[in-house]
Amino acid sequence: MNKRGSAESMAGEGREPENVWDELVWRGLIQVSTDREELRALLAGPPVVYYCGFDPTAPSLHLGHLVQLLTMRRLQLAGHRPVGLVGGSTGLIGDPRPTAERTLHSRATVAEWVDKLKSQLERYLSFEGDNSARIVDNLAWTAPLSALDYLREIGTHYRVGTMVKKDAVSSRLASAEGISYTEFSYQILQGLDFLELHRQLGCVLQTGGADQWGNLMSGTALIRRVEGKSVHAFGTPLITNSDGTKFGKSEGNAIWLDADMCSPYSFYRFWLDTDDSDVIARLKIFTFLSRPEIEEYEAAVATDAPDRAAQRRLAFEVTTQVHGSAATETAIRRIHDSSR
Incomplete structure (x- = not known):
């Protein structure tokens, strides 16, 4: 059964053109990416596995997430295989905000929000056919990981000098409050997500917002160091109104x-x-x-x-x-x- 729901949920959709990369560019959905020519060739070729992550920091997704959901749908219409990741583990931490630490929600609350976000994701993807979608929870591979395994197997591939240069981290380091090790570690956990999906499902592309570019590149760098392979990522622009105010x-x-x-x-x-x-x-x-x-x-x-x-x-x-x-x-x- 198609979990996506009725066809009306994608009103007006049509099959994307053969080269979906050109369509994404025309629609203004590419602000930053790994090698553009390689991505264009990749998306014009055989179906690839790609993913986008959504953290349960609230009981619902919002319009900023809708950009990612529809981008995932466009890629699926072009024949590629989507993986929607709900961050059962990263949602317990939260990515660094520019000014202050996030409020840490209880495990029970986050688990409840995970289920709600999974239901929302299912409305925008098709779960039928050769390129049917998958929904995963990163708690599946982080929960069994001990602190020592995390430090030895993953942490060893990261350099602090590179990590502190990320915009979200550097702005917090310059603030009066600073940044906790918890939020500082977020980029490592997101990198681990890409690595695990690459190993388990052959995932070679991650999409997300351009404001998450440092976290997206964390995964591409980790896979290159651990697996010796090149994978890709692209970031959609932050949607703002013509007067410069934040959209959504x-x-x-x-x-x-x-x-x-x-x-x-x-x-x-x-x-x-x-x-x-x-x-x-x-x-x-x-x-x-x-x-x-x-x-x-x-x-x-x-x-x-x-x-x-x-x-x-x-x-x-x-x-x-x-x-x-x-x-x-x-x-x-x-x-x-x-x-x-």
Whole structure:
């Protein structure tokens, strides 16, 4: 059975073109990567295993994660084999924030959030066919690892001088609070994830946000040192509005994918309020509309069309992906009724 759910969860999606790398570039999804020509050739060839990790630091994913979920889906549509990793172990630690230590949540809380995130991941991937998706939890290989094994087998491959140069670490070292060894170790654990997936599943590509680039490169470097092989990674850009403000936040609160944390109406309204200067970029990143369709909306926006058709299509597509068509239609009716 396809765990992904009904087809409506990927409203408007179509088969990605033969070279999915070119499509990702056109959609503005590549900010940083390992060798671009090698990646382009890799993704144009036979199916490869790739993964993206999601830490359970809250009971739901948010719009920042949606960029990664849809990127994974695009690669799967091109024939590649996705692995969604939920960080049952890394979620107990958390990657370093720029200013202060993260609050450590209980093991029971993190385990509960792991299950919720797994359910959300399953909505965006297909679990049928030759390139069916897998969902894994990194607690499976970190829980049995002793402190001595961790230090001898993994820690020995890392150099402190390199680790402290990572942006997230260096900014914390320069702060009054500093950084704990716990958060300092996060990049090693993420590197271990890539190594284990490479060994177990033949994974050769990791995707993530560009702000995680240091952590992504931790895995490529570890595999090169331990296995003597080259693997790849690419980072998607941090999505910001045209005025430079961080995307996906509303008065300091994330736009969650869970309907109980952000109603379908509020979700739809968020996209409907997209500025003209941002809407075409959002259509490229957050929908599966074709290039000709998006170019038509781009032309309409350029002529200052008053009906905001691009925003309405954006809101419809993304809300349907996340909440389904029934919830989307209800949100549309509510907005229509309130405008009378």
